Amino acid sequence: MTATKMTAAQVARKVIENKELFIIDVRNQDAFEDWKIEGHNFNYLNVPYFELLDGVEEILPKIPANQDVLVLCAKEGSSVFVANMIAETRQDVYYLEGGMKSWSTYLEPIKVGDLSSGGELYQFVRLGKGCLSYMVISEGEAAIIDAVRFTDVFINFAKEKNVTIKHVFDTHLHADHISGGRQIAELTGATYYLPPKDAEEVTFEFTSLEDNLKVQIGASQLEVGALYSPGHTIGSTSFIVDEKYLLTGDILFIDSIGRPDLAGKAEDWVGDLRETLYKRYRELAKDLIVLPAHFMIIDELNEDGTVAKPLSELFNANHGLNISDEEEFRKTVTEQLPPQPNAYQQIRQVNMGKITPDDEEQTEMEIGPNRCAVR
Template sequence: MSMKAMTAGEAAKKVINREELFVLDVRNTDDFEDWKMEGERFEYLNIPYFDLIDGVENILDKLPTDQEILVVCAKEGSSVMVAEMLSEQGLDVSYLQGGMKAWSEHMEPVKVGDLNNGGELYQFVRLGKGCLSYMVICHGEAAVIDATRMTNIFTEFAKEKGVEIKHVFDTHLHADHISGGRKIAEQTGGQYWLPPKDAGEVTFDYQPLEDGESVTIGETTIEINALYSPGHTIGSTSFVVDNSYLLSGDILFIDSIGRPDLAGMAEDWVGDLRETLYNRYRSLSEELVVLPAHFMIIDELNEDGSVGQKLGKLFEENHGLNIKDEGEFRRVVTENLPPQPNAYEEIRKTNMGIITPEEEEQREMEIGPNRCAVR
């Protein structure tokens, strides 16, 4: 059998299309248990590379013979060697090109829907990290919301669509991934917007994103309306796009709610979080489709690979929106927090412009799963 390379994009298609795949992950067990490729119909076997240096004979009975096997490691090298050994044993095997680092960075654009007056809304799904970014386009103009540091994905997509990026927004100061918003604005001459309450320590110029601010994209009115919604951070700001979509940042997810502790302010901000979720959001139309800045688990993906759900449905089904007692809400939110994101303090400082790590260091800082939600 021959050995093939599988790109992160090809693997992403298997996730979105809900295809079967057998993943042999040869990273250390701790790394595998902390963070792995997720697919609804994926099967997994974790055998550290060092256990396979002398050969793969001892694991052959654990591997399928009628199914494609994908060997995964951190950066690619170890998986190539294991895949070669398996190929020599006659198995149909691929290795993940670029390893988990490439998987962490891949983003899959998915069209969410058409807007009034000829506009379109796209979601960029970062399957390996759980990040969700957005682009609103209309009549030759575009706005980008919550961009990742892989800025070329957005600039190239805009070029493909024949649109010019005029505005770039961050819903809040991110702590789990490095924002590409400011860089995209610099590259395109667009306006970079940031909530001022999150920008107290930033070292760069920005346009203050205030409650009630309205930005029009294109010649006609595809409006992005800012809605102050603190709780995850003190400046967190949601957007209502075209009276149809609620971009909730890290305040509200499909199956959870935002954590209030990434600036060390959990006890102070939990009240803001409740006010946003139980009062500000309650006053909005339940027909709005909630589009968050992250997803937690692969089950949250819709059939087309997008992540989104009507606000009314979330009020019915999201546990975080159905805790009537305020004391109980405070307890649930402050006692059910997952480990904090890898290098989150350094990521916040990078997003403030206080430090400027090299590209490879930024990559390392982001390794690991999304941890923006209350469990």
């Protein structure tokens, strides 16, 4: 009897639908503790692969009899070996196709809601990396915001919806993942926008994402105006979609706020970050639904798998929005920072167009959890 493969898409549905899953992670302990597949009803056993080379007898009593069992490793090979040994004793054993590498790259498109005049807004959830991208659709046209590098996902989704991608935006120059925005624009003929204050070193042409810019998407209006929102980067820009949704980029998350240090400017930008969070955002309508570019923990997902909360709720519950003392705020966002994202300096170089690594190198750069937030 042999184990059955389970795809990243199938695991994603288990996460979103709150299904039970018992995961045997055969990576080394440090890799497991740093980054794992999270689910509300997932249980875990971490046993390094080299400890199972002579057999799995010692771990069999620890495996529940009434749950699907998924064995995973970094790239697949080790998990197949271990899963097949376990499969000799039971039927419901799976290995993750492509390992954590495939989990890092999978995108799940989920409808956030309807817009006026028949438009729709979709969130593309990258569960393995905590990245969130968006597509606004209205009257045969589409705009994409903060696309990750898997351009075919967005282009194919637009084809399925029978819409033309007209505009592609990056809210800022990303440091935690490689943007697919410029490539999507090149492949579709769309206009690519980037904040000019973040783009002083880029090597390619782009359209400036300026304060007060308004772009029409069919009958839906995607507005960038009074929403210049620096702090994570000096050029960070937010979007209001259809006077209903606030896309905050890496400035404001559901359970945390953006970090100002990934371009080496934490002390310089902390004042901008506070002004955006405590002044610019507080002048907006409180019933706007916040849609960030990242999430950190599985608890930030709603029941339908989306990551979204009313701005008013965040003003009450998000600790980063409730630090009254400016000096305490400064210390929080400059002295209590988590580890920086994997290869973030190289990722910034890619997004500037200065280096062009191949797909395998890009995958290695992005491996690991989201680390763009202060929580």
